[in-house]
Amino acid sequence: MNIHYVKEKELFHLQALNTSYIFRIVNGYPVHLYWGSKLQHDDSLSRLMDYPQQSWIDRLPQEYPQYGSGDFRHPSYQVQLEDGSRVTELVYQSHRITNGKPRLQGLPAVYTESDEEAQTLELELKDPYSGLNVILLYSVFRDHNAITRSVRFEHSGESPVRIVRALSASVDLFDSDYEAFYLAGAWTRECHIQRRAIGPGTTRIESRRGASSHQLNPFMALMRPNTNEDHGEVYSLSLVYSGNYTAEAEVDQYGSTRFSIGLNDFDFSWKLEPGESFQTPEAVMVFSGEGIGGMSRTLHRLYRTRLVRGSYRDRERPILVNNWEATYFNFDAEKIESIAKAGAELGIELFVLDDGWFGKRNDDTTSLGDWVVDKNKLPKGLSDLAERVKRLGLEFGLWVEPEMVSPDSDLYRRNPDWCLHVEGRRRTEARTQLVLDLSRQEVRDYLFESLSEIFTTVPITYVKWDMNRNMTEIGSAEYPAERQAEIAHRYMLGLYELLERLTGRFPQILFESCASGGGRFDPGMLYYMPQTWTSDNTDAIERLKIQYGTSIVYPVSTIGAHISAVPNHQVERITPLTTRGDVAMSGNFGYELDLTRFTDEEKETVKEQVSLYKNIRSLVQQGDLYRLKDPFQGNETAWIFVSEDQAEALVFYFRVLAEPNVSHKRLRLKGLNPEYRYVMQDSEEVLTGDSLMSFGLTVPRLPGDFTSTWFWLKRK
Numbered sequence: 001m002n003i004h005y006v007k008e009k010e011l012f013h014l015q016a017l018n019t020s021y022i023f024r025i026v027n028g029y030p031v032h033l034y035w036g037s038k039l040q041h042d043d044s045l046s047r048l049m050d051y052p053q054q055s056w057i058d059r060l061p062q063e064y065p066q067y068g069s070g071d072f073r074h075p076s077y078q079v080q081l082e083d084g085s086r087v088t089e090l091v092y093q094s095h096r097i098t099n100g101k102p103r104l105q106g107l108p109a110v111y112t113e114s115d116e117e118a119q120t121l122e123l124e125l126k127d128p129y130s131g132l133n134v135i136l137l138y139s140v141f142r143d144h145n146a147i148t149r150s151v152r153f154e155h156s157g158e159s160p161v162r163i164v165r166a167l168s169a170s171v172d173l174f175d176s177d178y179e180a181f182y183l184a185g186a187w188t189r190e191c192h193i194q195r196r197a198i199g200p201g202t203t204r205i206e207s208r209r210g211a212s213s214h215q216l217n218p219f220m221a222l223m224r225p226n227t228n229e230d231h232g233e234v235y236s237l238s239l240v241y242s243g244n245y246t247a248e249a250e251v252d253q254y255g256s257t258r259f260s261i262g263l264n265d266f267d268f269s270w271k272l273e274p275g276e277s278f279q280t281p282e283a284v285m286v287f288s289g290e291g292i293g294g295m296s297r298t299l300h301r302l303y304r305t306r307l308v309r310g311s312y313r314d315r316e317r318p319i320l321v322n323n324w325e326a327t328y329f330n331f332d333a334e335k336i337e338s339i340a341k342a343g344a345e346l347g348i349e350l351f352v353l354d355d356g357w358f359g360k361r362n363d364d365t366t367s368l369g370d371w372v373v374d375k376n377k378l379p380k381g382l383s384d385l386a387e388r389v390k391r392l393g394l395e396f397g398l399w400v401e402p403e404m405v406s407p408d409s410d411l412y413r414r415n416p417d418w419c420l421h422v423e424g425r426r427r428t429e430a431r432t433q434l435v436l437d438l439s440r441q442e443v444r445d446y447l448f449e450s451l452s453e454i455f456t457t458v459p460i461t462y463v464k465w466d467m468n469r470n471m472t473e474i475g476s477a478e479y480p481a482e483r484q485a486e487i488a489h490r491y492m493l494g495l496y497e498l499l500e501r502l503t504g505r506f507p508q509i510l511f512e513s514c515a516s517g518g519g520r521f522d523p524g525m526l527y528y529m530p531q532t533w534t535s536d537n538t539d540a541i542e543r544l545k546i547q548y549g550t551s552i553v554y555p556v557s558t559i560g561a562h563i564s565a566v567p568n569h570q571v572e573r574i575t576p577l578t579t580r581g582d583v584a585m586s587g588n589f590g591y592e593l594d595l596t597r598f599t600d601e602e603k604e605t606v607k608e609q610v611s612l613y614k615n616i617r618s619l620v621q622q623g624d625l626y627r628l629k630d631p632f633q634g635n636e637t638a639w640i641f642v643s644e645d646q647a648e649a650l651v652f653y654f655r656v657l658a659e660p661n662v663s664h665k666r667l668r669l670k671g672l673n674p675e676y677r678y679v680m681q682d683s684e685e686v687l688t689g690d691s692l693m694s695f696g697l698t699v700p701r702l703p704g705d706f707t708s709t710w711f712w713l714k715r716k
């Protein structure tokens with residue numbers, strides 16, 4: 001890791017673990033030159049990468065392009081000045097290279113634990129006419145093949161400016177021979193992989209929902225057409241943000257590609273007074289010369305170790321049972337205790353009480369905002385229930401949905417203007433609820449106080465933080481007319497502030513985020529909450545695609561995966577308990593059904609699953625993931641988890657439908673040490689790493705549909 005500056009050529013060479021990123025200043029503009037595999041830092045670089053000084057700005061490959069002076073592509077930022085003009089020109093002023101990585105004010109970001117882990121370049125650009133300073137921040141990491149970028153606007157002019165676009169990172173790639181790769185979906189169908197060629201014009205994914213969304217995850221990669229899981233060049237951008245974003249690949253008339261990511265400019269503006277600053281979210285840039293798998297493993301390690309925080313970061317996560325699909329809203333203390341008791345007998349470690357424990361919440365039409373226990377269901381209160389669960393030997397966890405309010409709630413009756421709304425207009429309800437206005441300090445204080453009261457009086461070690469609708473009528477009673485287009489972003493800043501306070505005050509609590517499943521599965525939330533409920537779809541076969549797709553960006557330790565009942569509640573499919581177990585054990589494992597209804601035989605299977613997972617969970621949650629067979633491509637899915645020292649590995653193999661009259665299946669493994677000899681657990685067979693990767697493992701005959709098996713290898 002190093003950031004080099006060649007003064008005579010005004011060239012910057014940023015080196016991360018195995019990546020180089022190079023730009024130089026041409027006529028005052030930072031001009032992009034290279035992003036790819038690591039290059040030696042040598043004098044010849046500045047000769048090789050010399051750039052014609054008179055180049056027309058529309059052809060210049062830039063780092064943070066402006067609008068209004070001849071570059072007709074999408075700019076990285078745009079501001080409106082008080083005189084009505086929208087033209088600015090950012091010119092290089094100075095730069096600073098420092099060890100370490102500064103925290104971003106009020107925003108989640110990748111962090112370092114010591115200054116030796118990273119270096120940061122702050123490149124200061126200035127528009128002399130308006131007095132606007134724009135600081136481009138770049139950090140490179142010693143141990144990660146990643147570069148982070150963000151931008152700080154500092155206003156030293158005389159009159160306010162209005163920022164109407166402010167992306168976090170933009171790179172002008174030399175050519176356009178790429179395919180766009182991203183994750184698209186819907187509720188119960190999250191993170192399905194999309195791949196398509198880019199061409200003249202713009203390929204854009206975005207969210208306009210006020211959350212990062214089920215529909216399009218805030219991530220985009222461009223890759224060479226011949227790239228696959230193991231080979232080829234991948235350039236990826238992932239945004240550490242949970243609200244409206246845009247990611248764009250614009251191919252211009254000359255065949256080069258502007259690749260960028262950041263806050264969505266749709267319905268956004270931000271008034272910056274003289275003396276104020278505005279910080280954009282952080283973009284994480286990963287180049288992989290080792291295909292999609294290489295990119296994923298870089299993101300996994302970075303996010304697992306330097307995005308997720310708190311004491312649970314490096315700890316094995318508890319096996320839980322959640323009562324949502326077991327009871328929905330229909331439960332009482334005895335029912336909950338019976339499920340927890342069954343869980344304790346099976347070795348489960350945590351009970352999570354889901355929706356329905358507060359107010360008069362017997363369905364989803366009421367009580368959000370009234371975070372007071374429902375004494376009809378739990379006459380002796382929450383603490384009593386939690387203590388009873390604890391006496392059974394399980395930890396106690398609780399569901400909350402703090403960002404919302406039901407119109408039928410005491411909170412709403414008391415404070416009807418505490419929700420996002422536009423005065424005089426209809427307040428559109430979704431799931432019979434409105435969104436609280438988290439841009440307001442008093443709303444955040446109310447939530448902090450009422451949640452703190454529960455978290456201090458009830459012995460809780462886990463919180464599932466749900467969020468079940470997107471924003472409409474985005475407006476705030478607290479802010480003046482000219483600041484209404486700031487509210488969606490101010491909401492996110494408010495949410496982050498609230499989460500910072502709560503996670504700081506309750507470090508013993510493991511937080512799991514959820515937004516009707518994966519509606520806000522993004523790096524921003526992972527900074528506060530180390531794991532996410534991946535999808536409300538718990539069907540094992542549907543989950544193959546959802547978990548495979550989610551693993552493109554997110555580490556397995558963050559991917560919540562539970563065994564649920566059959567017929568499955570979302571698709572009514574009946575799958576074997578063993579297959580459901582193998583899918584769920586490929587993630588952050590738990591159960592989501594009425595354990596008391598299992599037969600004795602099923603209970604034995606569950607006991608085996610629980611005890612197996614306890615033995616493999618550090619490997620699954622902290623190991624390296626190599627994807628072996630892609631559910632989007634065929635009937636089989638497989639993946640392998642390999643320990644960092646390559647001494648242990650676990651393979652899961654799944655086949656969706658039985659196939660007649662086919663030859664036996666062979667599965668070539670990845671990530672092992674070719675020199676090592678591995679013992680196959682159970683069979684005691686000894687096999688070499690090279691043969692397992694080149695020849696492969698023979699998959700035994702599996703009867704019927706929806707089947708699976710696993711292989712566990714340990715170094716001899």
Ligand code: DGJ
Pocket residue numbers: 324354355399466468514515516517533535536
């Ligand atoms: C949506 C979540 O995704 C579910 O797991 C469950 O917690 C419900 N909300 C409860 O309302």
